[in-house]
Amino acid sequence: MSGKPDLDIAPQPTPLLSERWSGVPSRLTSEASTARTRLYSNKxxxxxxxxxxxxxxxxxxxxxxxxxxxxxxxxxxxxxxxxxxxxxxxxxxxxxxxxxxxxxxxxxxxxxxxxxxxxxxxxxxxxxxxxxxxxxxxxxxxxxxxxxxxxxxxxxxxxxxxxxxxxKRMHSILNVDGENASCMVEPGVTYFKLYEEIQNRGLPLWIDCPDLGGGSVLGNAIDRGVGYTPAGDHFANHCGMEIVLPNGELLRTGMGAIPGPDGTDSPVWQSFQNSFGPKIDGVFSQSNFGIVTKMGFWLLHEMPHRSYCFTFAQDEDFPRIVEAIRPLAQKGVLGNIPQLRHVVQELNVTGRRKSTFHDGEGPMTREEIRRAAKELPLGDCSWVFYGTQYGDAQSVERQLGVVKAAFSDIEGTKFWLPEDVPQDHYLHSRVQVNSGVPILRELDWLNWLPNAGHLFFSPITPTRGKDAQKIHDMIVAGHKKYGFDVFPTLCIAGREMHYIANVIFDRADADQKRRAVALLRELVDDCAKEGFGEYRTHLLFQDQVARTYGWGDQALMRFNExxxxxxxxxxxxxxxxxxxxxxxxxxxxxxxxxxxxxxxxxxxxx
Known part of the structure; x- marks a missing residue:
């Protein structure tokens, strides 16, 4: 083996779904090739x-x-x-x-x-x-x-x-039941693969997918990931699992525990989530208690929909925006799991490098963000709310009227539809994701830094303005202390919000990596002291996060052990x-x- 490192960054053919279980559909070949070329040119x-x-x-x-x-x-x-x-x-x-x-x-x-x-x-x-x-x-x-x-x-x-x-070898879609609007998949089935299969069959069904479509449908659900349609809680929309236990024995949950006739599966395995006795599915999510080899899911029926966004003028509007969203979400006015993102996200999702907007090593200043945002389609603003309403045209108009009224008291609010922005604007990507179409657009923000990697800090906060502001202030202060740009995205439900802060670092910079770790260590500790816990974390922080759930002298951990x-x-x-x-x-x-x-x-x- 040569001692010389391989510096070849020439683009290679993009792996296609027709050739590789983890590849990309042919409809995204050009987008994938462009994304790869951008990433490698910044390496x-x-x-x-x-x-x-x-x-x-x-x-x-x-x-x-x-x-x-x-x-x-x-x-x-x-x-x-x-x-x-x-x-x-x-x-x-x-x-x-x-x-x-x-x-x-x-x-x-x-x-x-x-x-x-x-x-x-x-x-x-x-x-x-x-x-x-x-x-x-x-x-x-x-x-x-x-x-x-x-x-x-x-x-x-x-x-x-x-x-x-x-x-690699367990990537079969075992069943798609159009009448029951359900499916059963193996671990290697990606959102891309399931979507394409449903389209090929001509079924009027939707899947729910996260921001990127190349992940495992099963894997994301057992890690309790979320998407953005009315079925955005992936684990809540699963129905039945097959599990290999740590001693090699086999277990089925839900109605899969009752044998069907003549050695077949139960005909209601993907129809009813429970069985008789304790419901045990949850202990196999975010755990090391078994290996899930098959999993059923409920699918959505196609429906008319309308995506949109609101922009808000000032950073200080944040708690008022959250207060306005809460009753809309609790009353079911909002049709999906919407996102609230800071305008800095509008910059990095363009795929352009940070150096385009900023000179020097430190984080972008607020004035630099404002100046750069002025050149983008949504203009100089602070927070951007991305939502989707579902139903016939008249129903959607009524719903939008209620949403507009809720935000109308916040000065400087503007409303945008897809036809108001260029075709390459992020709003068009939300149209696809919010109707169950898996895409690749979220890769673009990895061009922000050379050799970009990232860590997610993902705490849960109540959907209340004062709590949202408290955790936001801690996250902003931590990023400032350790020298990172703040990229906040909030996935908002009626009673809680997933606050997802994306810490982007250069994998070639040892000091950046050390500071990224120090930032997350501190945020986990500081937020826990205020009663805010992470719902998901990087494996190097899992011990620390698990022990923040320490009520009753670590009762939860002792139970898990x-x-x-x-x-x-x-x-x-x-x-x-x-x-x-x-x-x-x-x-x-x-x-x-x-x-x-x-x-x-x-x-x-x-």
Missing amino acids: TLPHSAPRQRPARLPPGLSESDFSTAVKDLRQSIGAENVVINDQPLKDGWYLEHPNTHDAFHVVEQEELVCSAVVYPGSTEEVQKVVRWANKHLIPIYPISIGRNVGYGGAAPRVPGGVVLDLG TIKDALDPNGILAPGRCGIWPKRFRGRGWELGLEDVDMKVIGPKL
């Missing part, structure tokens, strides 16, 4: 570089022990389906992402890395891998697609763990995921907390 890091260390081994295993274990697994599921991770690491990009490490690494690239990647082709092969892991005491980390970027991607929490990539130890006595399934450690690892130096900023080594300090 100074090598495409790959020689490894500085040998392949990382699972904890406690010698090279000989690991070699024996790998040989054992290859005999069980096929040699081609077990790949040792000893090649140069490639961060790639969204459509060609790694399954070996975190593409948006905030620690050294080779630190949070797996020892091998395994590709099971069926539920039965997943069971074989789980039994193998118990035999050899090797931690395994299941991923669906591995595009959970901003939260750790495909990286194992314990370096040297084995990644169980469920997507009790379940973990009962289901997974050998501690093989995703130890540390969501802060839940099995007895074998617990209290032995793996947990991370407020003081862990310079993470040179993940795990016990030997």
